[in-house]
Amino acid sequence: MAKKTAVIDLGSNSIRMIVFEKTSRYGFYTTCEYKRKVRLGENAYNNGKILQEEAMQRAQKALRFFKQCIFRHKCKKTLIIGTSALRDAPNSKEFIKRIKNELNLNIRCIDGKNESYLGGFAALNLLSSFKNATTLDIGGGSSELCLIKDNKIIDCISLDIGTVRLKELFYDKGKTNELDEFLKPILEQIPENFCNDNLIAIGGSLRAISNSIIQKNSYPLKNLHDFRYKLEDEKEYILKILNAQTDSLADFDIKKDRFDTIKEGALIFLKIAEKIKTKQIITSGVGIREGIFLQDLLRPAQHFPQNFNPSLKSLQDRFLYKDRKLKTPDFVSKLFNVLEVLHKLPSHYKNTLINAAKLCHIGEHLNFYSANEHSANFILGGLNYGFSHREKILIANIIRLDGKKINPYNAFKALLPPVEILAWLNFILALAKILSINEENITFAFANNTLYLYNEDKELDLPIDELRKISKPTTIALAINQKP
């Protein structure tokens, strides 16, 4: 597969392009994203769904701009898909031909089921574990739902309700009183088995609502992807957005370019969430574009290798020396096991430690001094996919600690485990990090409250001063080059 791939989707509301860069077979990250609010579907819903000439010209201009970007970014592959506005339009073939002739770009029009599948596929592969959920992607022309059970995509549907469509047919005409009647039969198309405790929120409108909640609650991590909230806690607030005057939407931290469709989005959201009896909302920063990219990337298996995380791998690819394999992950694992009698931590913390060990050196690529701080910042800013916010914050936090005493003040305290647990993870990682600077084979043993570190075949050369500095979770002696 090409190193850089551009994916463009033409929605009713905006045209967006993402450039993905592969850093290894399955490791990748987003190099850039451009959006042009073209509103391809403008005035189509009142005109037999025919794409209007002005809208097509705007779309063509945007695509010309994207083509230049693709050229400048040296993308080796370009995938362009058209969704609702295009598939509804009687003159879509004409438009697709025109773009082919004028810009030599190939647009593939996909049906609603496929669109739904792609959103579900992206969420399934790039969110942290959820097992069961129904995704909801609210677009300008349509809304897609995808049912996921036991980590498998079970069913996909597409509904003919979208923000631009509702805006033009009802809000712009002051006919909002007719909305309920219009929505009722459409909502009834949702099968009973789509009911789900978890709703995965995809698309700009739902992201804007999640962002608004993050701001209101002063939630400490400013990441949308994988942000979760209980609908019960926020329903009243979302209703306030729905009923707000347009000019007061800024008070809800809604961005200006979202003012004209956020109410429509909130309405569709609440109606569908109620219909499928949702309890928890899981925000997804990924959707149809990531789905398209992943389908291509994951050929033929259509899933990542087991225990593989594309963000973690891509951070390693970008920021670690490829030829310098340190034993830190191996050492944290062994230390966790040998000290289990003492710390008694659940085994998932071992995975946390292993992931932290894999990433604790990435900040050195910026600066060796305070590298622990840089590594932690890189993780908060760049470990995007497949980790819950709590996991991500915990990994960043123990790397930042770097064996130092735990400061009781921490902006992320509410999302972190108790200090006793942090103290153990901090100790194990810091110890493993120092041990791995110079040694590759260490035997660990624990007896009589003493941790023994030795190698049967040689004397370990370890910096005693630095080992002594590590803050300990409890009284525990270190015996170096001694067997129990």
Place this chain on the structure above:
Amino acid sequence: MAKKTAVIDLGSNSIRMIVFEKTSRYGFYTTCEYKRKVRLGENAYNNGKILQEEAMQRAQKALRFFKQCIFRHKCKKTLIIGTSALRDAPNSKEFIKRIKNELNLNIRCIDGKNESYLGGFAALNLLSSFKNATTLDIGGGSSELCLIKDNKIIDCISLDIGTVRLKELFYDKGKTNELDEFLKPILEQIPENFCNDNLIAIGGSLRAISNSIIQKNSYPLKNLHDFRYKLEDEKEYILKILNAQTDSLADFDIKKDRFDTIKEGALIFLKIAEKIKTKQIITSGVGIREGIFLQDLLRPAQHFPQNFNPSLKSLQDRFLYKDRKLKTPDFVSKLFNVLEVLHKLPSHYKNTLINAAKLCHIGEHLNFYSANEHSANFILGGLNYGFSHREKILIANIIRLDGKKINPYNAFKALLPPVEILAWLNFILALAKILSINEENITFAFANNTLYLYNEDKELDLPIDELRKISKPTTIALAINQKP
């Protein structure tokens, strides 16, 4: 020159190794640093300066460890130098031979003048501009002073006073009352022309004192290199360190491994600072090791090309796409010029803008989303050499703003220019950044309070929505694709 170079220096107190990595002809950064507190000079000062067997064994063990690191880091070149303890010792040749035989490492013993020159050379090339200064590098066995006038090294001297030497000869023996008498003739060796308003502080003891002051004053930037303070303001505090009980040194944020020599360091510092009538202290994070590396790197000219900054270049090398040259630096420069009638800013702000434009995209290598935040953090963490703290913070700050409104609360406020100036720099950079996404040739003109942007040969394709969002420093209209 080799891509990775290891530089080791054997001091009386510790042996340190830095690995430098070149990212282009003159761009470089520090890949790692290791320190072992070997105390090679231990007990030598009471034994005819003869290196003691135990100390030599410790040094050999440390060098074996460093050799393994050199191997693991795949360094192509290794430069090892011995300073005071080695050059004073009658048995140094024996030790050097032993290391050659046992480890196949070549130690070059350098004289005091050369040691002084190397510290001065590093400071001259890697600190922000100072023109005139005297460097002071306090080591374990000796202290070096280097006189710099009009950015040229004029004279170098080395004095036989160092922290370990004073400790063993006076402090350990409770003979501190004899110190003044001992120091007097040595201080008189400092020539009159070494007197200087600026003292550049090199070496671990002086860095520890600067760090202590940074903590005490809650100085917002936790960078030692290029941290400056007025001696008058801090003299009393340094005297407190000098007179503190050893076990209360932690209250001064002095690290444990520095407890045993910090008083000696503070004493030498104050005596010499007084002797050369210093007013301002400029902390240097670089010294003899960087000097050795730079002598090799800068052959044959022995200076960087004009207007070249090795840190800035290395950040570009590491984090920007090499094949994607954006016009942002060119556009900020043109915008600054064309708007000069309005903003009336001193021309040094144009350089700030150009540097910010060169670095504003580096954070995209971590994550395209919030890339401005990442770029700003990269600059605070990685733009080490040649920039004053104020310049560095200003560059990071306008990149972080990214065209948004200026938040009056800012941790760095005391080190930033007034909001009116920030508002202009913010506007110009954000505008240039958006313009450069898609355009390479733009003509700028200003008339009737309107900024005209056009290209004689084609229509500019610019995202109007995004341009409108940029926060403006004053009422000013944008006319796109129009000539005045």
